[in-house]
Amino acid sequence: MVSIEQGNRRHGHATKKRIAILVYENCSFVEVALIVETFDLANLAATTEYGQAPHYSISLLSSRGGRVQCSNAISMDTHPLDASSSSGYDALFIAGGEGAAAAAHDSRNTDWLKRVFQTVRVVQAAGNGTLLLKGADLPNARGMIIPIRPSGKQHSQAPSNDVVIDVNAGSPVITALSLIKSDFDYETAESIAERLMPFSGRWLEPLLGDPPNANVASTIKEATRWIEEHCARPITVDDIAQSVSMGERTFLRHFKAETGMPPSEYLLRTRLDIACRLLITTTLPIDKVARRCGMRSGTRLAKIFKRRLGISASDYRNCARADFSNT
Known part of the structure; x- marks a missing residue:
């Protein structure tokens, strides 16, 4: 059994952005691992090229915390939602996977999502991870992103003008790269994409938008x-x-x-x-x-x-x- 250690060891220095990833039993390990790796590569770029401490702090969260069994018999160590503040996150990613339907009926997940949705700046649900948003009566179209707005601004429970639905934004990795591009520059995001997905330059620009x-x-x-x-x-x-x-x-x-x-x-x-x-x-x-x-x-x-x-x-x-x- 392989385990992903929680972010405290990996991101032990002062950070500027807090990233939450909500996982559950039988979620997709590959999707979560790609999100974590994307932000880890950004932290490496910040440390080696900008002389800064890691820019992103990643928290793996689940309903009850502890070890969560995901796809391919791989487990992840997580923190419980009730021990995690629902405010202060800059981005929230929700894993997809076979267990999404059951997770959507867990009141601990849906209650926490309702709270965090009021202040988080960016939300990205992977695949059928949108079921958890639907279970919490929140906007749940695939590829839904809440664009950057001042942290703490209240968000309505139904879609409004500050919610955009973009079918090109359906990939959590693309959303993560877009955040990195905004925080650093296009070239940093592009170089990370190339490490994760060789030869991605041919299709990356239309997805990230705002090329050089x-x-x-x-x-x-x-x-x-x-x-x-x-x-x-x-x-x-x-x-x-x-x-x-x-x-x-x-x-x-x-x-x-x-x-x-x-x-x-x-x-x-x-x-x-x-x-x-x-x-x-x-x-x-x-x-x-x-x-x-x-x-x-x-x-x-x-x-x-x-x-x-x-x-x-x-x-x-x-x-x-x-x-x-x-x-």
Whole structure:
């Protein structure tokens, strides 16, 4: 008998997103394992490439908790629903499988689903796992996703405008990849899909939606405007990437391709340009000029002027004014 250990051991660090997977006797092991593996690969990407702690905490839940026997004589260790808060989850996945009909008549499952449905941001039932939603008198169309909304917002018991039904979203793995794409970037989701399902690139884009930005040039132009507007304060590459809703790796690649330089260089040139204009058009002391263009101190400004222009900031001011008075 094979056992999947519960997420506490695997996800022992601080996390940003909580994922619940509701399982039951005779559910599909393959579906659950794929969901867990998808988010585990995202955690690996966060740790190795972004230098962050795991992004997703996965909880395997069942009516009574303990070991649950699923398909292929494989068992999973789970936590009981009555010991799990029904709030605070970012996504809920419901396993499919032969035992769904019996699980749909378990009041512990349906009562908990009614509570968690009020606050969870995304719901995805696999296959006949939708029977559990039906048993709880909740929207239960296959592929149903509740789009991202502020956590804690109450959701009506019947379908409304904030519920979309998309037959292309019937796969829990696609839903998991969509969340990862939203939290990281398209390339991260695509690379995880490729590891799980080789050669998936040919059909992945239509399912995930929003492939790499088709209008990259305008997005990067928007980023340059954001830099110019915010350069007086400390900003990071991640701040700039977030301003245009891009993952940092994707943003860095596209920014350099469009501008010929990394964002850090563009930021420095923007600050230097503002400093030059302030030196010419104002009588502000060098320290105040430096602070107004985000260079923190006159000493740092002086070093940058020497390195980039081969002249001190005060000499630049004097020369520029002399040239202006001679015209």
